[in-house]
Amino acid sequence: KAGVTQTPRYLIKTRGQQVTLSCSPISGHRSVSWYQQTPGQGLQFLFEYFSETQRNKGNFPGRFSGRQFSNSRSEMNVSTLELGDSALYLCASSSLVAGGTTDTQYFGPGTRLTVL
Amino acid sequence: DQQVKQNSPSLSVQEGRISILNCDYTNSMFDYFLWYKKYPAEGPTFLISISSIKDKNEDGRFTVFLNKSAKHLSLHIVPSQPGDSAVYFCAAGYGAQKLVFGQGTRLTINP
Numbered sequence: 133k134a135g136v137t138q139t140p141r142y143l144i145k146t147r148g149q150q151v152t153l154s155c156s157p158i159s160g161h162r163s164v165s166w167y168q169q170t171p172g173q174g175l176q177f178l179f180e181y182f183s184e185t186q187r188n189k190g191n192f193p194g195r196f197s198g199r200q201f202s203n204s205r206s207e208m209n210v211s212t213l214e215l216g217d218s219a220l221y222l223c224a225s226s227s228l229v230a231g232g233t234t235d236t237q238y239f240g241p242g243t244r245l246t247v248l
Numbered sequence: 249d250q251q252v253k254q255n256s257p258s259l260s261v262q263e264g265r266i267s268i269l270n271c272d273y274t275n276s277m278f279d280y281f282l283w284y285k286k287y288p289a290e291g292p293t294f295l296i297s298i299s300s301i302k303d304k305n306e307d308g309r310f311t312v313f314l315n316k317s318a319k320h321l322s323l324h325i326v327p328s329q330p331g332d333s334a335v336y337f338c339a340a341g342y343g344a345q346k347l348v349f350g351q352g353t354r355l356t357i358n359p
Contacts, residue, residue, distance in 0.1 A: 234346075237294075
């Protein structure tokens, strides 16, 4: 089975712009989560989608949003970019169906976003 | 408030010996724990997990131990190999697909 794929792998933007990142989960996985990794804050949870619905959300401002399509592919969008948004953005998928439990998440390679 | 802590930023071990990576957590609600290995510019690779109803789980050279009363998790790698050199993250979750990660421990295996 192919793993989680993320596009693009690298992105350079300037302050004030917006960006859209894409994630394709492992075939058959319907849960997709997004994380931000920075040197100072480590890996932090952004949000999780299942069946096109956001089930969980982390403590990030409303500039960070996402969506999931009927084929389980997911996108995340960051509007009005700030310098502090420079990070590695990771997508993870899981075969978990039921809410209320935790299961193993498998990560993609990430998108490295640099904001100038 | 850091709910998952890895207090050792780095660890150096001789090839062939045992590597022990430690992780402490504060939230007693956590019921699922995982270890991931990460190389620079790559996503974390899943290694092994354990649910709170167990105290040990083995997979090849990797064993995870869970001490719920101490809120402590450890990963044992034996024997350690040069390819094990990477950053290791512990993660915990409960009731949702929302993992809380530690800050990571850089493991270096010396030949």
